[in-house]
Amino acid sequence: MSGQPAQTPAPYVSPGPQTTAFEVLERTTSAFSFYGVLARFVQWLERSGRTLVIALPFLWLGLFFLAPFLIVLKLSFSETVLAVPPYAPLVAWLEENGLSYLTVRLNLSNYILLFEDSLYVRAFLNSLRISAVATFLTLCVALPLANAMSRAPERWRALLLMMVILPFWTSFLIRVYAWIGILKPEGILNAVLIGLGVISEPLTILNTDIAVYIGIVYSYLPFMVLPIYASFEKMDPSLIEAAVDLGSPPIKAFWTITVRIALPGIIAGCLLVFIPAAGEFVIPDLLGGSETLMIGRTLWLEFFNNRDWPLASAVAIVLLAALTVPIVLFQRHQARRGSEDGAA
Amino acid sequence: MPAPDPPPAPASEARLPAEPWNDPKATPLIKIRNVIKRFDGFVAVDDVWLDIYKGEFFSLLGPSGCGKTTLLRLLAGFEQPTSGTIEIDGVDMAGVPPHRRPVNMMFQSYALFPHMTVEQNVGFGLKQEHVPRREISRRVGEMLELVQLADLGRRRPHQLSGGQKQRVALARALIKRPKLLLLDEPLGALDRRLREQTQFELVNIQETLGLTFIIVTHDQDEAMTVSTRIAIMDRGRTVQVGTPGEIYEYPNSLYVAGFVGDVNVFEGRVVEAGKDHVTVRSPESGCDIYTDRGIDAVPGQEAYAAIRPEKIEIGKAPPADARFNCVTGRVFDIAYLGSLSTYHVRLATGEVVKVSAANRSRLVERPITWEDQVWLWWPPSASVVLLS
Numbered sequence: 012m013s014g015q016p017a018q019t020p021a022p023y024v025s026p027g028p029q030t031t032a033f034e035v036l037e038r039t040t041s042a043f044s045f046y047g048v049l050a051r052f053v054q055w056l057e058r059s060g061r062t063l064v065i066a067l068p069f070l071w072l073g074l075f076f077l078a079p080f081l082i083v084l085k086l087s088f089s090e091t092v093l094a095v096p097p098y099a100p101l102v103a104w105l106e107e108n109g110l111s112y113l114t115v116r117l118n119l120s121n122y123i124l125l126f127e128d129s130l131y132v133r134a135f136l137n138s139l140r141i142s143a144v145a146t147f148l149t150l151c152v153a154l155p156l157a158n159a160m161s162r163a164p165e166r167w168r169a170l171l172l173m174m175v176i177l178p179f180w181t182s183f184l185i186r187v188y189a190w191i192g193i194l195k196p197e198g199i200l201n202a203v204l205i206g207l208g209v210i211s212e213p214l215t216i217l218n219t220d221i222a223v224y225i226g227i228v229y230s231y232l233p234f235m236v237l238p239i240y241a242s243f244e245k246m247d248p249s250l251i252e253a254a255v256d257l258g259s260p261p262i263k264a265f266w267t268i269t270v271r272i273a274l275p276g277i278i279a280g281c282l283l284v285f286i287p288a289a290g291e292f293v294i295p296d297l298l299g300g301s302e303t304l305m306i307g308r309t310l311w312l313e314f315f316n317n318r319d320w321p322l323a324s325a326v327a328i329v330l331l332a333a334l335t336v337p338i339v340l341f342q343r344h345q346a347r348r349g350s351e352d353g354a355a
Numbered sequence: 356m357p358a359p360d361p362p363p364a365p366a367s368e369a370r371l372p373a374e375p376w377n378d379p380k381a382t383p384l385i386k387i388r389n390v391i392k393r394f395d396g397f398v399a400v401d402d403v404w405l406d407i408y409k410g411e412f413f414s415l416l417g418p419s420g421c422g423k424t425t426l427l428r429l430l431a432g433f434e435q436p437t438s439g440t441i442e443i444d445g446v447d448m449a450g451v452p453p454h455r456r457p458v459n460m461m462f463q464s465y466a467l468f469p470h471m472t473v474e475q476n477v478g479f480g481l482k483q484e485h486v487p488r489r490e491i492s493r494r495v496g497e498m499l500e501l502v503q504l505a506d507l508g509r510r511r512p513h514q515l516s517g518g519q520k521q522r523v524a525l526a527r528a529l530i531k532r533p534k535l536l537l538l539d540e541p542l543g544a545l546d547r548r549l550r551e552q553t554q555f556e557l558v559n560i561q562e563t564l565g566l567t568f569i570i571v572t573h574d575q576d577e578a579m580t581v582s583t584r585i586a587i588m589d590r591g592r593t594v595q596v597g598t599p600g601e602i603y604e605y606p607n608s609l610y611v612a613g614f615v616g617d618v619n620v621f622e623g624r625v626v627e628a629g630k631d632h633v634t635v636r637s638p639e640s641g642c643d644i645y646t647d648r649g650i651d652a653v654p655g656q657e658a659y660a661a662i663r664p665e666k667i668e669i670g671k672a673p674p675a676d677a678r679f680n681c682v683t684g685r686v687f688d689i690a691y692l693g694s695l696s697t698y699h700v701r702l703a704t705g706e707v708v709k710v711s712a713a714n715r716s717r718l719v720e721r722p723i724t725w726e727d728q729v730w731l732w733w734p735p736s737a738s739v740v741l742l743s
Contacts, residue, residue, distance in 0.1 A: 247466055
């Protein structure tokens with residue numbers, strides 16, 4: 012800038028290092044010529060480019076996240092009716108005694124039902140429990156996997172990473188169906204185990220919680236492995252050597268140094284598994300038994316079988332709230348720790 | 356290849372009053388015997404044989420890829436030798452895992468634990484031994500005092516400068532008073548001024564604590580400054596082991612002569628060799644080079660005479676006795692370095708000889724300047740004759 016404060020909208024000739032090709036063009040042509048107008052437009056674009064760059068993602072989120080969310084929120088407060096669509100409008104004109112009213116009817120009974128009917132409370136708690144256990148199991152598989160990957164020779168790492176991601180290229184639904192073939196009483200797993208003489212009677216795995224755990228661990232493993240691998244991989248390998256050198260046995264050094272430093276990645280992985288798993292519908296529906304109660308499945312039943320859109324929406328809103336709170340708390344914690352590290 | 360016998364020590368450049376490596380009765384603290392380390396067909400350390408004594412500041416010097424870091428990691432226990440033995444204080448280290456060795460290491464990257472404060476980093480080693488908390492904090496305090504970081508104990512590594520991190524890493528490696536401290540390029544990340552200052556501090560700390568240090572470096576000045584002895588390494592082998600003075604004054608090969616300091620080399624043939632002198636005739640120099648230190652060679656054998664630039668005299672008139680060790684040429688380049696000037700003199704044979712001379716008087720009138728015809732001469736004690 013040429014000495015003047017940056018805020019003053021400079022006349023469109025700004026000499027100095029920021030001179031653009033269009034400014035040169037503009038100086039050589041009249042202000043009202045085609046190039047003059049074009050130059051002014053380009054300058055406006057340059058100045059508001061920053062705003063545009065920031066505005067675009069907000070616009071995107073507003074259109075594709077906020078708007079649908081508001082629609083669901085609105086739905087959750089309406090009443091079920093037998094119609095198409097199957098809910099009553101929130102806002103309506105009411106003609107009464109010759110007067111017209113604009114009425115807003117907020118129906119809270121959906122929410123009240125959610126907390127009164129033990130089915131929903133149980134489904135919520137069960138979802139959280141299954142999701143938490145499955146997240147823990149996924150972590151148990153992912154930690155050694157990510158550790159081995161990050162220590163593999165460099166030329167192998169891309170291949171290993173590929174093998175973790177590859178299943179994503181097949182339909183999720185088909186992969187879960189494939190597990191039915193593996194886990195069912197006359198399936199591959201039982202055939203192998205009986206063939207090896209480990210068991211004599213086929214194990215009942217399909218249609219139990221165990222099958223749901225297997226399904227979740229299998230399906231969400233990449234979400235856990237990738238962030239943990241990323242944290243392990245960028246870690247200086249001499250950190251763990253230094254710990255061992257100072258007298259810490261290797262396994263202890265792994266927990267106190269490697270895992271501790273990779274903690275943000277581990278937490279990110281856990282959230283990436285826990286949150287979608289809590290709302291999971293496909294896996295409990297296909298692999299779980301009739302008594303596997305999960306909120307995602309309950310939501311589906313309300314929506315499609317009972318055609319109770321408002322209640323289903325209320326379930327969705329409560330689920331969202333229940334999952335957002337821990338994330339916000341975690342982020343607060345992270346931010347506070349970050350600023351402590353910065354100050355001190 | 357066993358380490359070549361050190362030549363008779365010249366005037367004592369050694370830092371220690373005692374020179375245990377010259378005492379046949381002394382027991383080395385570290386015995387490295389026939390150690391070979393192969394990685395996938397590549398030989399990183401090739402039959403190394405070294406004795407290192409208590410209280411030494413021993414340098415492994417060589418270009419990158421010469422196996423010096425691998426040798427250090429073998430001592431720390433991060434690698435196992437393919438063959439050969441390593442003994443530390445009389446104990447064979449085969450099968451002893453790194454966390455049970457009486458050795459600590461200071462890493463090139465410092466490897467400070469980012470999630471711990473300076474105090475926690477320094478105290479880490481003691482905590483592994485379950486030393487009582489109060490004892491830990493007392494010793495950490497002492498150690499931070501020693502490395503002049505007493506005020507920064509509560510900081511985290513990312514809040515420290517490069518020099519401060521280096522000191523924390525040193526303090527952390529020293530706190531257990533290891534029998535042997537290994538330093539992998541400890542000053543490599545510091546800028547020059549800080550590095551020179553830190554070199555002396557390292558030596559002071561080593562002497563204060565009476566520990567044995569092995570340092571890996573590719574910086575010859577650093578090795579010369581801090582070491583009691585230096586092992587020059589090339590492609591996994593130790594080429595020469597000796598005090599800085601021995602290495603500089605009596606290199607045993609062209610490789611060593613060229614690696615440590617600047618050198619002029621004249622290729623030629625031995626004319627005459629005796630117990631106390633050698634004469635080499637070199638077509639490159641145009642004169643016979645007479646050296647007052649004998650070597651085992653026969654007349655006619657190919658040999659190289661190596662002369663350090665600062666040992667050569669330069670003048671515009673020929674010396675009184677110009678039969679030996681005297682060449683003439685024209686100055687074609689002068690590098691003025693303030694304290695020194697380096698003259699590049701092209702001989703009639705085309706050979707370029709570097710001569711450095713201290714600038715004792717101000718260089719305003721330039722006693723010697725470009726295109727001057729100059730004579731170069733040196734005493735018989737200035738040159739070394741090498742056979743390889």
